[in-house]
Amino acid sequence: MLKRILFLSLTIYLFALTVEAKVYDMSVPLEGKSIANDALQSKVLFDVYKITAELNPVCFDQKVTDTQIIHLPYDVKKKNNKYVAGYWKELWTVQYCSQKVQLPITFTIHKNKTTYFIDKSLILQ
DSSP, rough: OOOHHHEEEEEHHHHHHHOOOOOOOOSSSSSSSOOHHHHHHHHHHHHHHHHHHHOOOTTTOOOEEEEEEEEEEEEEEEETTTEEEEEEEEEEEEEEEEEEEEEEEEEEEOOOOOOOOGGGGOOBB
16 A cells, blocks of 8 residues: 555656656857857856746746847956956847747856856846
């Protein structure tokens, strides 16, 4: 009886995971003019799709269709031929179902890594 209950619980759990699974296009490099490298684009994509999923939770078809630089790299500093400081801004366009949204992303170069910030208050629909 316990085995049957465990099996049934596991089956229901796996079914729920399948229903909740969303498949997004995680292919890089992205379309457009982004200067973020492939690894950074992959990291940002996760958050971009998370934000657009919040805007339309029933849409499972999402893809970044364009990237634009809206602020060229500024205050860039190099040390030993590596970038150690500076920032730039990009605008990523996401097509999801029959809608489009543009997300402004600020990339900041630090000594050992580049971070990013997606300003939700500036999202253009």
